[in-house]
Amino acid sequence: MGLTRHLGRKLLAVYLGGAVGAVLRVGLAEAFPPEPGAWPWPTFVVNMAGALLLGYFWALFRDHPEESVAHPFLGTGVCGALTTFATLQLELFDLVDGGHLALAGTYCAISVVAGYFFLRVGINIEEERPRWLR
């Protein structure tokens, strides 16, 4: 990854994509605030949607030239900021703190396993597209 080449354009693309991803994620969390001790749906939904989209964009843009801003915008920016690792960990902490150990363990394991699954689905959707759609 050449950091100095095309840095300005790529950083702007990541910034704009990150703003979009952040507003979508915070918007969903504000619209459907999770109950303490319950499955954290807003974070789970954005993380799964982001994994699927990132799988698709990664497969789509992997042959793009170095100076392309498509992946910085959609992958690093939108998908990167739409999904979150810190909130997932804080939710695990709150579940454990509240005595919901089984739910915490399930939430953590399902997030990782389903995240892998949705990422693969995104990659497969891109790779299995009929030729006339390319």
Next chain:
Amino acid sequence: MVAVSPLGWIAVGLLGGAAAGARYVVDAEVTLRWRRAFPLGILLVNLTGTALLGLVAGLALDGEARTIVAGAGVGSFTTFSTWILDSHRLGSDGEARLAALNIGLSVAVGFAAVVLGHWLGTRL
């Protein structure tokens, strides 16, 4: 539920973008120096962000300030999707052990980071 003001939403966008940009720069700088297959850059970003979020939670910051700092700032700095993609790529490159290490380290040290951050936050 905390109502976010129009100005608050602008702050969410501005800070979310800046945090994503910071993730991109830190990851690129670490990757440039590390030169190995293991995705150390995103691991460091996710662990520092998680400790920071624990700290914010421990400080009992709430309302719109918490939504902006924790939700937009720390939330956008860390990433779930790239973490899973990096692990998947290691696995398909025949580095299944590194992939498992990336998942295990992130989950275990991430939990320790949020506990530590929260503990510090409640004592500040």
